[in-house]
Amino acid sequence: MSSILLYCVLTAVIALIGGLVIGRQLASKARQDHEAEARAKAQLLLEEAETQATRTRDERIQQSKDKFRNLKNEYEQEQKRQRREFEAESQRLKTALEQELTERRQGVLAQEQSIKHLTDTTQKQLEVLQHKEKELETTREKVQADAEHQRTRFEQQEEKRQAKHEAAVAELQAKQQEAEERLHEVQGQLEKVAGLTAAEAREQLVESLKNEAQLQASSYIKDTVAQAKLTATKDAKKVVLETIQRTASEHAIENCVSVFNIESDDVKGKIIGREGRNIRALEAATGVEVIVDDTPEAIIISGFDPVRREIARLSLHLLVKDGRIHPARVEEIVAKTTKKIEEEIIEIGERTVIDLGIHGLHPELIRMVGRMRFRSSYGQNLLQHSREVANLCATMAAELGLNVKHARRAGLLHDIGKVSTEEPELPHAILGMEMAKKYKEHPDVVNAIGAHHDEMEMTALISPIVQACDAISGSRPGARREMMESYIKRLKQLEETAGAFKGVNQTYAIQAGRELRVIVDAENVSDERAGELSFEISQKIEKEMQYPGQIKVTVIREMRSVAYAK
Known part of the structure; x- marks a missing residue:
């Protein structure tokens, strides 16, 4: 029975072991089947994902193509719209340019008529001036003849006066001798009658002669002053007339246009530029009006400021010579020309003071003298007017025996206030005086500058000379307008x-x-x-x-x- 039990136990153990082995094999197979199933599902999901991604990519590509096509259509429509607007704007600008050219052409015609009228008027004024110069020449010859006659008569009168003087001296010597004899007699009588000594009698006689001499001297002084008052006006006119005759001056008429000559009318197109951009840049940079019309081989530069016209003329010359004409080049050339004009102003001032023999003038005053070349006063060139006044002052000061250097210096600087940009509300005479005082000029020169229009009291002898010479220069026929x-x-x-x-x-x-x-x-x-x-x-x-x-x-x-x- 024990063997049976052992057999049962062994059988049970073997069965258990076999069950375990079989169960493990079954579990392994189940796991393999599950993994194969999962792998199949993953492969299926991967294929579905790839299919979905391909479909999404195709959809996105199609959407991008549609969006690009829409943007392209919108861009083409916008280009067409901008092209239509550009054509309309071009047509409008063309119409405006034609209208502006028409207006300019009408303005040029009006200016031509004005210039023609001015030319006729100038011709008439020149004829009147020539007639007056002939009259002045006749008057000068007559004055010279009168002066020669007066000189001859003066010499004759001087000879007579010399003869009378010699006779009077001889008579005075005789009377003096007689007086000495009479004095001795009186002295003797006084000593006898009055009991006076010679020294006392001499004192009384000297006192008596002194009173008589003072009375005669007073009478002579009164006569001399009266005679001087009668001849002062005549002598002053004579000095002024001789000074004017010895100082000649040209008569210049300022205008407001300059003509720039060109070799060919083909250059006009380059100067105007595309749609007029070059000419607009030149006008904006210089502040003048450049008129390009049908005038053959000429361009008109219009402006009231001579400095601006000269800068525009020189800039045009450099641009045409160089051949490269565009707005940036125009601005560059105008800037260089402006600098060159400033240097030329200083050179003109230095040359002027050297010509007049003026030394030690402050550099700023020299620069302002040069700026006078490009300024006018009542149509008269300011530098020419100042040079003429300086020469007139020097001549008149020499006639009157005054300081010629101070007079010439004051005459040149008397209108220096007209070219200053400081405190324009002040009168130019006062402003010029302040500038001369600032740059350490002589007090007589300062007073002459400030008082030449009666805006302050004259304290220097050359002040009325500067005032008179300023009036003389400005009152010449045709000098001012x-x-x-x-x-x-x-x-x-x-x-x-x-x-x-x-x-x-x-x-x-x-x-x-x-x-x-x-x-x-x-x-x-x-x-x-x-x-x-x-x-x-x-x-x-x-x-x-x-x-x-x-x-x-x-x-x-x-x-x-x-x-x-x-």
Whole structure:
């Protein structure tokens, strides 16, 4: 029974072991089947994901193509719209340019008529001047003949006076001898009668003679002063006349246009540039009006400021000579020309003081003397006027025995205040006096400058000479024209009125004062403000100024962007 039990136990153990082995094999197989199933599911999911990604990619590509096609259509439509607007703007600008050219052509025709009228008037004035010069020559010859006659008569009178003087001296000596004899007799009688000594009698006699001499001297002085009063006016006129005759001066008439000659009319197209950009850049940089019309081989430069016209003329010459004409080049040439003109101003001032023999003048005063070359006073060139006044003052001071150097110096500097930019509200005589005092000029020169228009008291002897010579230079026939001065003052007032507004960089009065161009700062003035600014300027001009016709106010706003590639 024990063997049976052992057999059962062994059987049970074997069965258990076999069950365990079989169970493990079954579990392993189940695990392998599960892994194969999971791998199959993963492969299926991977394939589905790849299919979905491919489908999504195709959809995105199709959407991108559709979006690109839509953007392309919109861009083409925008290009067409901009092209239509550009064509419309080009047509508008072309129409405006043609209208402006028509207006300029009409203005040029009017200026030509004005110039023709001015030429006729000038010719008549020259004829009158020639007639007056002939009369002056006749008068001068007559005055010289009279002077020669008076000199001969004076010499004859002098000889007679000398003879009378010698006779009077001889008579006086005889009377003196007689008086001495009489004195001895009187002295003896006095000593006898009055009991006086010789010394006492001599004192009484000297006192008596002294009183008599003082009475005669007083009478002689009164007669001399009366005679001097009678002849003072005549002598003064004689000195002035001789000074005018010894100082000759040319008669110049200033105008407001300069003509720039060119070799061929083909150059006009280059100067104008594409859509007029070159000529606009030149006008904006120099402040003048450049008129390109049908005049053969000529371009007209119009402006009231001679300095601006000269800068524009020299700049045009350099641009045409170089051949490269574009806005950036125009601004570069104008800047170089402006610097060159400043150097020329200093050279003119130095040459003027050397010609006049003036030494030790301050460099700033020399520069202002050079600036006189480009200024006018009542149509008379200011430097020519000042040189003439300096020569007149020197001649008149020499005639009167005064300091010639101080007189010449004061005559040259008497109108220096007209070219100064400091304190323009002061009279030019007072302003010139302050400048001369600032640069250590002699007190007599300072007083002559400040008093030549009676705006202060004259304390120097050369002051009335400077005043008289200034009047002489300005009163020569044809030397001055009042209309020119008032015209230039009106144009300057136009520019100053517009320049007082905020945001304004530059102002230029062109077309003989019929147009005012105002260049504003693009960063501080917007397009809307530019329109308001032109209206405000026009209203201020209407209220504060008097002018014929109408004035066109043009406000120019230009934005520039500059970058450098390195």
